[in-house]
Amino acid sequence: MSVIEATPTPYRPKRTGEPLLRLEGVKKHFPITRGKQIGAVHAVDGVDLEVHPGETLGLVGETGCGKSTLARVAMRLFEPSDGKIWFNGQDITRVKGDELRALRRDMQMVFQDPYASLNPRKTVGSIIGAPLRLHQTVPKSKIKPEVQELMRLVGLNPEHYNRYPHEFSGGQRQRIGVARAIALKPKLIVCDEPVSALDVSIQAQILNLLSDLQSELNLTYLFIAHDLSVVKHVSDRVAVMYLGKIAEMAEKETLYDSPKHPYTGALLSAVPIADPNIAKKKKQIILEGDVPSPIDPPSGCRFHPRCYRAQERCSVEEPELRVMDSGQLAACHFPLETRIIDAPTVTDPGSSTRSTPSPSSCWSCRRSS
Amino acid sequence: MPEPLLEVRDLRVHFPTDDGLVKAVDGLNFSMVAGETLGIVGESGSGKSVSFLTVMGLINRKSAIVEGEVIFQGQDLLKLPTDELQAIRGSKIAMIFQDPMTSLHPFYKVGDQIAEAILAHEEVTKKEAGDRAIEMLRRVNIPRPDERARQYPHEFSGGMRQRAMIAMALSLNPDLLIADEPTTALDVTVQAQILSLIDHLQTEFNTAVALITHDLGVVAEHCDHIQVMYAGKIVEEGSGDDIYYRPMMPYTWGLLRSIPRLGHVSERLEPISGSPPSMIFLPKGCSFSPRCPYVFDTCHVEEPPLEPVDGHHAAACHLSLEDRERIVREEVVAS
Numbered sequence: 108m109s110v111i112e113a114t115p116t117p118y119r120p121k122r123t124g125e126p127l128l129r130l131e132g133v134k135k136h137f138p139i140t141r142g143k144q145i146g147a148v149h150a151v152d153g154v155d156l157e158v159h160p161g162e163t164l165g166l167v168g169e170t171g172c173g174k175s176t177l178a179r180v181a182m183r184l185f186e187p188s189d190g191k192i193w194f195n196g197q198d199i200t201r202v203k204g205d206e207l208r209a210l211r212r213d214m215q216m217v218f219q220d221p222y223a224s225l226n227p228r229k230t231v232g233s234i235i236g237a238p239l240r241l242h243q244t245v246p247k248s249k250i251k252p253e254v255q256e257l258m259r260l261v262g263l264n265p266e267h268y269n270r271y272p273h274e275f276s277g278g279q280r281q282r283i284g285v286a287r288a289i290a291l292k293p294k295l296i297v298c299d300e301p302v303s304a305l306d307v308s309i310q311a312q313i314l315n316l317l318s319d320l321q322s323e324l325n326l327t328y329l330f331i332a333h334d335l336s337v338v339k340h341v342s343d344r345v346a347v348m349y350l351g352k353i354a355e356m357a358e359k360e361t362l363y364d365s366p367k368h369p370y371t372g373a374l375l376s377a378v379p380i381a382d383p384n385i386a387k388k389k390k391q392i393i394l395e396g397d398v399p400s401p402i403d404p405p406s407g408c409r410f411h412p413r414c415y416r417a418q419e420r421c422s423v424e425e426p427e428l429r430v431m432d433s434g435q436l437a438a439c440h441f442p443l444e445t446r447i448i449d450a451p452t453v454t455d456p457g458s459s460t461r462s463t464p465s466p467s468s469c470w471s472c473r474r475s476s
Numbered sequence: 477m478p479e480p481l482l483e484v485r486d487l488r489v490h491f492p493t494d495d496g497l498v499k500a501v502d503g504l505n506f507s508m509v510a511g512e513t514l515g516i517v518g519e520s521g522s523g524k525s526v527s528f529l530t531v532m533g534l535i536n537r538k539s540a541i542v543e544g545e546v547i548f549q550g551q552d553l554l555k556l557p558t559d560e561l562q563a564i565r566g567s568k569i570a571m572i573f574q575d576p577m578t579s580l581h582p583f584y585k586v587g588d589q590i591a592e593a594i595l596a597h598e599e600v601t602k603k604e605a606g607d608r609a610i611e612m613l614r615r616v617n618i619p620r621p622d623e624r625a626r627q628y629p630h631e632f633s634g635g636m637r638q639r640a641m642i643a644m645a646l647s648l649n650p651d652l653l654i655a656d657e658p659t660t661a662l663d664v665t666v667q668a669q670i671l672s673l674i675d676h677l678q679t680e681f682n683t684a685v686a687l688i689t690h691d692l693g694v695v696a697e698h699c700d701h702i703q704v705m706y707a708g709k710i711v712e713e714g715s716g717d718d719i720y721y722r723p724m725m726p727y728t729w730g731l732l733r734s735i736p737r738l739g740h741v742s743e744r745l746e747p748i749s750g751s752p753p754s755m756i757f758l759p760k761g762c763s764f765s766p767r768c769p770y771v772f773d774t775c776h777v778e779e780p781p782l783e784p785v786d787g788h789h790a791a792a793c794h795l796s797l798e799d800r801e802r803i804v805r806e807e808v809v810a811s
Contacts, residue, residue, distance in 0.1 A: 169663040169664070169665060169666075170634075170663050276751050278751060306519040306520055306690065306752070307519060307690055307691075307692070307731060307734060307735055308519060308730060308731065308734055308747060308748040308751075308752075309747070309751065310734070310735070310747075311734035311735070311745035311746065311747035311748075312747040314736075314745055315744065315745055315747060318744075333663060333664065334664075335664070335738065336693075336735070336736045336737060336738050337736055339736060339738060340736030340745065363738065373665060374664060374665060375738070376668070377664040377665045377667065377668035378664055378693065378738055379667075379671075379691060379693025379694045379696065379697050379698075380693050380696060380697070380737060380738050380739060381692035381693040381696045381720065381732070381735060381737050382696060382720055382737055382739060382740070383696050383697075383716040383717060383720055383721075385738070385739040386693075386696050386697045391672075393668055393669055393672055394665045394668075394669070396619075397633045397635060397636070397666070448738055448739055
């Protein structure tokens, strides 16, 4: 612990310890053309990330920060412009054809909009059964019982096998999407804003379903959302993205307790808290302006034009993601020292017995294991 | 007790459809005083938007059955002829909507759209209206307002469009601003900008604000008084402390237990079972009874009235007050 504190080193993902998904220097630039290429949208611009088996990594950031693009690159739905992707120990950056198809069995996705992500002309049975038919993991005659078992698993009535998506409510449709994603028993599921389109009373049902399935089927989640309270609830670790780069990444308690990157601080302070006493004590940081265009990102630190702590160095030198003294990774020259939300993290007497190791020791044990 | 600015009495808005009568709003009573912020929370379909669209006179009276009274500054808006309503709408009561993309006209310059609202209500020249539009854009913190006024909505970002909508709504210094999910389409950082702007302008202009939202966090931070709506009715109302620390209605408990909150540790969320009822076939008795874990015989037969708990805090529930206080103490606030 003290060693890390003394010499903050630039962060490089380790090659050992077998993460399920590892990204190294991944970039995705979309070309802008007027006859010839005149520029590029730097949607993802150099991201290092690891997702360990059985964990949930939350990915937060504002609209257009590249979180969905990153997930799609990781799933090989987009070709990365640069960098490398490992899945389950295998370099999948360039796999294609049958090999890629086989790979897709192990990585599935749950989408944001349960109205748009289900084909309205197909029955629920055929939607959930589609991956089974395509990958031929079960014989044809077994597809129906298998689909009905999946429907039971996600809390749908198996008798509704022949119904169409419009006959279901938003929450039930999202259950259909989840059933389809787990049909092939994947290792990794990317959840791209799975609850943002749902009513508050329904959100909790889906979040609980996802966490039940995780322990039952030993799933790993990459959970993308813009709602920081939801991300805190579901994640083990959280990565904050800003303009195509990771600004900060940490165990969730560390990140919410002592954010180091000013952007994380601003995000946390912007979240409305449904508890007037905590809300009153919260620090108010209101960011000026909007997220700059990813076509021409600012020099130096990408956050410096909106940053309330920016100094001259920030506009010149780009900060690297490095280990901070509280254990998390942050890319900032002048990290924060104070808390944003002043509330005890452990209020539930039941969970205080589950002694949480100090964040920094936790991170270092993961790094050295 | 100050004179209420707005008083809604027994408002009912029903829509006849081929499938039956949709009782979107069914017996709504509330009042607002000048300068206060009223928060209205509820899920989609709970009637929160329809009730305020009715206050604005934006519900087509040919396709809806509207009953009750909407008294604004001593006048019943539901009985006013269209031209008199027109004079109030926009100048005395203004509204901003959820989606700033669709509520600005794409073919007209932003400055002209704001000026149009001023010209419709006041005897001013086009030049004066234009200057006031620029001044309003400055007030809502849009940089270089004179240039921005000459631009079209598509040249604005989402947050700036919502600022322009606010500029338009406040350009005539209304007494009541209705904000219908003003930040739902925006990112949290922009949401914080917009809400602090509304707070700031509210104190400056002493405008009463009705903030309609589904986000319990937004109302906790910005509202003096909160109403919780379910199936076209108010099921609980009170101050922030009442709603968050002494809620007295099972639906409110359900809401508070089902949302993850920063600063709280919860191993597991407790969702409300089932889904909101159909507004055509409302359950008999209490409309929350099919989803309520504390339901008993009376709930299926008799509709609970909204009864005062203490002061301005009121809730609609058949459970005895002692029972509810015990449940809140043991199960709701503890979690």
